[in-house]
Amino acid sequence: MNCRSEVLEVSVEGRQVDEAMLALLHTILLHRSTGKFHYKKEGTYSIGTVGTQDIDCDFIDFTFVRVSSEELDRAIRKAVGEFKEALSNSGSDGMGQISLEFYQKKKSRWPFSDECIPWEVWSIKVNVVNLANEQERQICREKVGEKLGEKVINIVEVISRHEYLPKMPTQSEVDNVFDTSLKDVQPYLYKITYQITDSLGTSVSTTMRRLIKDTLAL
Amino acid sequence: MDNDLSPQDKKDLDKFIKFFALKTVQVIVQARLGEKICSSSSSSPTGSDWFNLAIKDIPEVTHEAKKALAGQLPGIGRSMCVEISLKTSEGDSMELETWCLEMNEKCDKDIKVSYTVYNRLSLLLKSLLAITRVTPAYKLSRKQGHDYVILYRIYFGEVQLAGLGEGFQTVRVGLVGTPTGTITLSCAYRTNLAFMSTRATGEEDGVGYPGVEDSQEVCTTSFSTSPPTQMVLPGKEGGVPLMPPQPCHGTQAEHGRVSSCPPADPGHHLSGSPSTGEDAETLSRSGEAKTACRPEALETTFTRKVGAFVNKPSTQVTTTGLDLPFAAFAPRALNSEENDPMVHPPESPTTASPLHGSLHSQDSVDSAGQTQDDFVMVDFKPAFSKDDLLPMDLGTFYREFQNPPQLSSLSIDVSAQSMAEDLDSLPEKLAIYEKNIDEFDAFVDTLQ
Numbered sequence: 001m002n003c004r005s006e007v008l009e010v011s012v013e014g015r016q017v018d019e020a021m022l023a024l025l026h027t028i029l030l031h032r033s034t035g036k037f038h039y040k041k042e043g044t045y046s047i048g049t050v051g052t053q054d055i056d057c058d059f060i061d062f063t064f065v066r067v068s069s070e071e072l073d074r075a076i077r078k079a080v081g082e083f084k085e086a087l088s089n090s091g092s093d094g095m096g097q098i099s100l101e102f103y104q105k106k107k108s109r110w111p112f113s114d115e116c117i118p119w120e121v122w123s124i125k126v127n128v129v130n131l132a133n134e135q136e137r138q139i140c141r142e143k144v145g146e147k148l149g150e151k152v153i154n155i156v157e158v159i160s161r162h163e164y165l166p167k168m169p170t171q172s173e174v175d176n177v178f179d180t181s182l183k184d185v186q187p188y189l190y191k192i193t194y195q196i197t198d199s200l201g202t203s204v205s206t207t208m209r210r211l212i213k214d215t216l217a218l
Numbered sequence: 219m220d221n222d223l224s225p226q227d228k229k230d231l232d233k234f235i236k237f238f239a240l241k242t243v244q245v246i247v248q249a250r251l252g253e254k255i256c257s258s259s260s261s262s263p264t265g266s267d268w269f270n271l272a273i274k275d276i277p278e279v280t281h282e283a284k285k286a287l288a289g290q291l292p293g294i295g296r297s298m299c300v301e302i303s304l305k306t307s308e309g310d311s312m313e314l315e316t317w318c319l320e321m322n323e324k325c326d327k328d329i330k331v332s333y334t335v336y337n338r339l340s341l342l343l344k345s346l347l348a349i350t351r352v353t354p355a356y357k358l359s360r361k362q363g364h365d366y367v368i369l370y371r372i373y374f375g376e377v378q379l380a381g382l383g384e385g386f387q388t389v390r391v392g393l394v395g396t397p398t399g400t401i402t403l404s405c406a407y408r409t410n411l412a413f414m415s416t417r418a419t420g421e422e423d424g425v426g427y428p429g430v431e432d433s434q435e436v437c438t439t440s441f442s443t444s445p446p447t448q449m450v451l452p453g454k455e456g457g458v459p460l461m462p463p464q465p466c467h468g469t470q471a472e473h474g475r476v477s478s479c480p481p482a483d484p485g486h487h488l489s490g491s492p493s494t495g496e497d498a499e500t501l502s503r504s505g506e507a508k509t510a511c512r513p514e515a516l517e518t519t520f521t522r523k524v525g526a527f528v529n530k531p532s533t534q535v536t537t538t539g540l541d542l543p544f545a546a547f548a549p550r551a552l553n554s555e556e557n558d559p560m561v562h563p564p565e566s567p568t569t570a571s572p573l574h575g576s577l578h579s580q581d582s583v584d585s586a587g588q589t590q591d592d593f594v595m596v597d598f599k600p601a602f603s604k605d606d607l608l609p610m611d612l613g614t615f616y617r618e619f620q621n622p623p624q625l626s627s628l629s630i631d632v633s634a635q636s637m638a639e640d641l642d643s644l645p646e647k648l649a650i651y652e653k654n655i656d657e658f659d660a661f662v663d664t665l666q
Binding site (some may be wrong): 034046047050053068134135155158182185 | 258260262263267270271333341342348349352360391460623
């Protein structure tokens, strides 16, 4: 099975990084989360309800929709916060990439740990620009808002192709496909990683892998 | 074409399409109410949330949608459309976008109705939620209120895009294949926001802010082997012929706004009566005297700032030399007589506020009919100022102030270096502090 990979690129000002990443990551997760599964007898299951909420950005003229789940929002904010910190500490001209990877787990025999097989990877390339005055910042607010709108349309277009999605699992397999640790929604298993590009544009002065959901704990 | 579909599947599919259409209308209209929408997730299925999404049902909207559908379903050649338009307090209106739920003939025979189609429709609704916040009408609708309101109209049948002006753009929200055809959802939105001052007579007020009641139809959320639960479907079922878009009734004269509608007017049929819990402010515009019919977006009127008792200016120069924001939109002064401060007292200038909206292109809302071909030099001569000891006058100071240099503490390089130096010097500093620890203890004691 091939992993489908999508790349989105944005150029933002320093203080817009958080909101731009949140907007795009939440838009993707909105489409890749379902309600909680409740398995009943004989292999049937019912699905809980996913609520949504509008989030206005403070530094960008943009509003995005995310699932109503404080736990999920906290996890994404944490990852984005770490990415932002790494970007500002890099001291280079502020280029980096944050990746949201959806994967399935495949159980292996002991002593081998479970395999993680990605089936969809979204990479968001970020270029941080510095602006000289308030006028430019105001224009940037609007321009980045429009750009994010275009990215949302791109995301939706990819989703609507209805390409490979993992099969709906049985009760015993559900943790290999979905993240069942949240109490109100159930996203597909995902992990967020990031890379900071150094000023030469070569691969990485710092590569740090952060597993936000440590589902590999064995 | 339906030969391969079991009767149960056909029934389910029709039910899904019907409720999908109703939910689509709810999402679109709620996204244009001007408020942020919020609904909560629930891990235990209540059996009343279609497509596993918490989308509230505004009763008036459901009523309008069902009335437009008149018992039919969207199908091939029969599209359901939601038209969003803007109406100013002066009665001018403009279509902003049209959302189309259509069906084409491409069938997907092998797809499972009760499972795959249902989940894909759910995904399509999520995409709709995301896209409705992205089209230009969203920002306009968030700012509606005093100067204009956003209205909706639902119709069924052929898609009409002529009202969107030239150069309208289309964005596709998504598509879902079914055994009887492929459902597509798209939005055509206007890009040319130059205002047309066509007065639509007999228009009633559209989207009220009705109280949201949770009156939901029962739906299924069970999957796998068991078929979906049977439903109770109130409302019209079958047998009702397709009716053309209804002419407005002209009976609604709420809040002092009288609407007299000629019976043959096929124009905007707007929403039903708002509920009593409605915000009265939004509808009592008839009582307000509004001189400007333009939306809040950009007010770019420059008037001559001439100090009192200054001689009448005789020349007119362009503003292109100025580095003021949106200087290009300064209107032409009609003639010096009209701008003479002696004859007409100068009005307080309304400068462009860059914080207002993102509609740079939209500024020709101009009931006075001024053209914007020529530009006017706005000479900053603050009242009572004179050339002082300083070579710089207030105007020049103001212009320079617009572009302050970057604060040195904000540049990353400097802070990164000092951070590294700080870190290096830490061990030394710690050693010094440890040596003087007695002094510090004594100091702390004096404080207590």
